[in-house]
Amino acid sequence: MIALALAAPLRAEPVLRLLSETEWQVDADWFGGFSGIEVLENGDVLYVISDRGTLLSVQAQRENDALQNLKITDAKPVVGPNGRPLVKRERDLEGLAIAPGGAFFASFENDHRVAMLDPLTGRATNLPGHPDFDDFAVNGGFEALAAHPDDRLFALVETAADASGTTPLYTFENGVWRVHARLPLSGPFRPVGADFDAQGRLYLLERTLTPLGFRSRIRRADIDVSPARIETLFASFPAAFDNLEGLAVWTDSAGGTRLTLISDDNFFALQTTQIVEFAVER
Secondary structure (H helix, E strand, O other): OOOEEEOOOOHHHHHEEEEEEEEEEEOOOOOOOOEEEEEEEHHHEEEEOOOOEEEHHHHHHHHEEEEEEEEEEEEEOOOOOOEEOOHHHHEEEEEEEOOOOOOEEEEEOOOEEEEEOOOOOOEEOOOOOOOHHHHOOOOEEEEEEEEEEOOEEEEEEEOOOOOOOOEEEEEEEOOEEEEEEEEEOOOOOOEEEEOOOOOOOOEEEEEEEOOEEEEEHHHHHHHHOOEEEEEEEEOOOOOOOOOOEEEEEEOOOOOOEEEEEOOOOOOOOOOOOEEEEEEOOO
């Protein structure tokens, strides 16, 4: 198991460049609560999941690096392996990952599990579990799920650090979950989203709530070197963005690395569904 260490403070030149902030609205009772996102086809196709058990496929249009239009091409409920609709406790999807081979995976909170997801039918087939899963808090399960370029699956829970100041990074290989590394957690931030870039570097979206509003932090780690290091790329001021929970890392048509983040509005009228995009400068 690898232990990760904090890197030196962020250099003066920013790593991330904000490209766009888009408020997304659709008049449908199932629209909202989005907690996981993936981006394919050079940014043209988005897949989004909600914590009320809905999977969306979306066609995206951009102009001058900014999102201009989002068109939902399919919306379906996620169902159990026998096709039965999921009840409230079962349907709390939080993380979404698409492996390089095309397999979809989703993580569920409260009824703690990770499942393979059929994007055509919405059918979720559970992967084997791990003894640790039984000890996760009711609202502290797998929020962050990511597929490595070599098809390994990784997951993080939304919990505070333990006495060592770290949290376990789980990986699923050869049909078994194990702890691959322990990531340092600093300050009040908790993991809510994750994804890998083409080089196999892990990007981690973290969140905290302050009296003035939500704050977000993005960190990046090389998890397969020893000693591994993790660096902070960005930390927002309170209320700069809404409740960002989902993170997708993708490659644009020019070969650049982009980040797309989506917020969970909690189906609350004073919050919004927001999509925020960054370019990675280095």
